[in-house]
Amino acid sequence: MNFNLPVEANDYVKSLVAQGRYQSEEEAVIEGIRLLKGREELRAKIAVGVSQLDHSESFDELTVFADVEEEIRRAESSGNQG
Template structure:
């Protein structure tokens, strides 16, 4: 497989090898691909977590356990004000 890099990326890769962080260009590319795999895994996990949280909300809504949006926003504003007071913002 042949891969072409922009001059900026090629310079970055060469600097990583020159600094001794990696032994070769291939190691830099493999490290980048592994980071991409990790990121995709994290995103997939977060997506599934959000899906479960949404289903909890949908089921609560079906049971009639809902709060008016205006009330929710008011509660969020209060929490934000409390945090700002605690942190001195």
């Protein structure tokens, strides 16, 4: 895929490489796409959560924290067996 970035974006990518933050312009752009993908995945998860709330499919915080603490206890106890 070949494309031209707007001047401002191109200059920014070049400055990231010049600062040593990325080894190449391609690496910087790939990281940007990875972050964009993560943002879109988060938006999808939020949409699911909003839909669940709209349908009264939610849990109170005490239930959630109790479940998390139980998972931690199980993980810690299974990790101590070896």
